[in-house]
Amino acid sequence: xKIDEETHKQLRxxxxxxxxxxxxxxNDDIQGFIDxxxxxxxxxxxIPSSIYEKCSYINKELSYFEYAAxxxxxxxxxxxxxxxxxxxxxxxxxxxxxxxxxxxxxCEQIECDFTNAINAxxxxxxxxxxxxxxxxxxxxxxxxxxxxxxxxxxEHFYQLFDRN
Numbered sequence: 290x291k292i293d294e295e296t297h298k299q300l301r302x303x304x305x306x307x308x309x310x311x312x313x314x315x316n317d318d319i320q321g322f323i324d325x326x327x328x329x330x331x332x333x334x335x336i337p338s339s340i341y342e343k344c345s346y347i348n349k350e351l352s353y354f355e356y357a358a359x360x361x362x363x364x365x366x367x368x369x370x371x372x373x374x375x376x377x378x379x380x381x382x383x384x385x386x387x388x389x390x391x392x393x394x395x396c397e398q399i400e401c402d403f404t405n406a407i408n409a410x411x412x413x414x415x416x417x418x419x420x421x422x423x424x425x426x427x428x429x430x431x432x433x434x435x436x437x438x439x440x441x442x443x444e445h446f447y448q449l450f451d452r453n
Contacts, residue, residue, distance in 0.1 A: 304343035311336050314353060317362040332374055346386065355380055358396075361389035376401050385409035385418050393418060408433055412440035419445070 300307050305315065310330065313321045326332055335350040342348035347359055354374055357365040381401045384392045386409045396403075407427050410419035429449055437446035 300341045304341060306336060306339040306342045306348075308337060308339065310334075310353070311339075311356065314357050314362050314365055315360045317357075317360075317364050319364040319368060322365050323368070332369070332372060347383070351383070352377060355383045358384040358389075358392055359387040361387045361392060363389065363391050363395075366392050366395060370395060370399060378402060381406050382409045385415060385422075386413040388413070388415040388418055390418065390421060393421070403427060405430075408436040411436040411442050411445050414440060414442060 305311070310322070310325055312318075313325065314336075333352065335352050336347075336356045338348050338350060347356065351359070354366070354369045355377060356362075357369065358380055376396070376399060381393075381396050381403050382405050384396050384401075385406045403422075406422055407419070407429060409415070410422060411433055434446065434449050436442070437449060
């Protein structure tokens with residue numbers, strides 16, 4: 290990969306995937322996204338991993354759909370739904386991690402699996418989403434304590450510890 294030192298420093302400090310399609314999704318640029326998809330890419334393609342991405346949970350080959358969920362790209366997320374793209378089993382995890390309640394409601398409408406949703410809220414400290422899920426009668430899982438520890442979520446760790 291040929292890249293000048295100044296660009297490398299900028300990308301490194303930004304800490305996000307440098308690929309153009311990733312940038313379009315992060316900015317929820319629906320028109321730019323549709324243009325790229327219609328010209329060269331498959332809607333079911335994946336975002337390539339990047340040496341600049343700081344979040345290890347998304348620095349693997351995520352689908353465009355999952356990436357849009359994580360970054361709260363509502364317009365692009367709706368585009369996937371309207372084009373009947375099948376949601377992955379991890380879509381809710383990325384939606385909850387992103388913390389956008391509108392996307393979470395859209396996941397409910399397309400009947401996604403919310404089994405691991407509490408754990409994503411704990412790991413990524415999504416307090417509003419966590420409250421919403423608890424109000425929807427979702428509860429802690431046995432694995433929730435691990436996600437509390439991994440995410441340094443001591444508030445809920447102690448809550449879980451007191452319950453058990």
